[in-house]
Amino acid sequence: MPIEPVSPECSRFVSLDEEVQWLADGVGGKSTIAAIPWWPSEGPVWIQESGYLCFSDIGKSQRMKWAPGEGLSVLATNTNQANGMTRDLEGRLVICEHQTQRVVRIERDGSTTIVADRFEGKHFNRPNDVVVKSDGSIWFTDPLIPPFYPVEMEWAGVYRVSPDLKTVTLATKAVHGPNGLCFSPSEQILYVNDSRLQHIHAFDVHADGSITGGRIICHLKDERLGKPDGMKCDLDGNIYCTGPGGVWILSPNGQHIGTISLGGGRHATNIGWGGGDWKTLFITCYHEIACIRMKIPGVPVPRRI
Numbered sequence: 001m002p003i004e005p006v007s008p009e010c011s012r013f014v015s016l017d018e019e020v021q022w023l024a025d026g027v028g029g030k031s032t033i034a035a036i037p038w039w040p041s042e043g044p045v046w047i048q049e050s051g052y053l054c055f056s057d058i059g060k061s062q063r064m065k066w067a068p069g070e071g072l073s074v075l076a077t078n079t080n081q082a083n084g085m086t087r088d089l090e091g092r093l094v095i096c097e098h099q100t101q102r103v104v105r106i107e108r109d110g111s112t113t114i115v116a117d118r119f120e121g122k123h124f125n126r127p128n129d130v131v132v133k134s135d136g137s138i139w140f141t142d143p144l145i146p147p148f149y150p151v152e153m154e155w156a157g158v159y160r161v162s163p164d165l166k167t168v169t170l171a172t173k174a175v176h177g178p179n180g181l182c183f184s185p186s187e188q189i190l191y192v193n194d195s196r197l198q199h200i201h202a203f204d205v206h207a208d209g210s211i212t213g214g215r216i217i218c219h220l221k222d223e224r225l226g227k228p229d230g231m232k233c234d235l236d237g238n239i240y241c242t243g244p245g246g247v248w249i250l251s252p253n254g255q256h257i258g259t260i261s262l263g264g265g266r267h268a269t270n271i272g273w274g275g276g277d278w279k280t281l282f283i284t285c286y287h288e289i290a291c292i293r294m295k296i297p298g299v300p301v302p303r304r305i
Contacts, residue, residue: 002246002261002292010258013238013249013295020262020283020292024072027057027064028287040267040286042230043085043129045093045301046274053274053282055289056082058098066289084129084230084270087302089136096127096140103127103140103161116140116161116168122152124159129180129230129270133187134303136163137209139171141178141192158192160209174214175201180231180241180270184252185299193220193228193241200228200241200254217254220244230270230284234296240281242268247283260292273298 002020003010010016027041039059046053052067054075063076081098088094093106094115101124102117115138118124130140137160144156155173158181162169177196183189183205190203190211199219203211220228220243231241238257239250246262262268262285270284278297283290 002263004245004259004261005257006259007255007257009251010249013234013257014260014292015295018292020260020290023066023289023291025288027055027072027289028059028285039081040269041284041289042083042270043095044230044270044272044274044282044284044289045085045087046272046278046280046282047087048274048276048300049091051276053272053289054085054093055270055272055282055284056085056095058083061099072289083127084140086130086132088132088138089134089302091302094130094132094138096130098126101126103130103138113165115165116159119153119157119159119168119170125151125153125156128178131181131183132302133183137161138163138165139181139190141175141181143177143179143195158190162209169209171209171211172203172214179229182231182233182239182299183303184233184237185235186237189252191217191231191233191239193231195227195229198227198243200231200239200250202254218248218250218256220248225265225267229268230272232271232273232281232298234273234294234298235278236296238296240271240298242271242283247271247281262290273300 043056065075080100084096103115105113157173158171160169179195181192193200204213222244224245226244229242237252247260249257
């Protein structure tokens with residue numbers, strides 16, 4: 001069975017006989033950048049009003065769509081090696097682009113607005129994942145490695161962009177390899193995972209937009225393939241993070257509750273809530289898209305408090 005309980009509480013999150021549903025394959029592929037053969041699918045985000053999932057096919061530089069009863073199709077091409085995606089308070093897509101080293105927003109008319117492309121005059125390294133807070137501020141991770149482009153930054157960072165896009169602030173550079181990030185339902189905690197050291201940091205979020213702390217709450221390690229990458233919370237504050245074997249289910253304090261095992265040596269890259277009632281957890285892998293039904297709804301996107 002794909003559900004591997006670690007704590008007796010696991011059945012509160014998901015039925016122990018629940019199966020992973022494989023929705024599509026053939027995504028992911030060779031990148032034109034550095035001839036990398038393993039760029040995966042990434043950045044799943046559910047479009048609630050239209051009932052479909054969109055996600056990034058990084059290597060093919062395409063934005064993809066999966067819809068129930070319709071299957072897989074291409075939404076956009078030439079996406080600049082887009083990776084992580086979310087929606088802002090107006091439902092517009094906010095996207096991290098590897099190739100252009102920036103974060104952008106897609107407007108209603110299809111035009112592109114630059115959210116952030118540099119800090120203190122220096123281009124970002126490779127914006128990776130992004131989340132929008134209920135005040136409209138945009139937060140994203142910018143890892144330092146691998147250096148596919150001329151690197152101007154001397155650090156990896158987590159950044160905050162003001163709702164009016166006028167101010168870009170370095171929230172922290174304390175995370176060695178920042179990748180996935182998400183807020184707790186109350187938005188009083190920002191979780192940031194470290195793909196290189198394979199753990200999760202928890203930062204306290206303050207009213208002025210600053211964060212402090214950064215305590216490590218969990219290490220995600222075992223002998224299987226996979227690492228901390230995509231990460232989301234449910235409405236009870238529990239954390240879901242890609243890791244060895246599949247997707248790890250964690251309590252708000254980082255206790256390992258169980259793992260959604262994908263089997264077959266598959267490597268989960270990111271996750272996103274959806275399915276109308278926000279109880280479907282969508283999972284992107286290197287070459288497949290999957291989902292599984294959970295018992296607790298996830299934090300909706302867009303998130304308004």
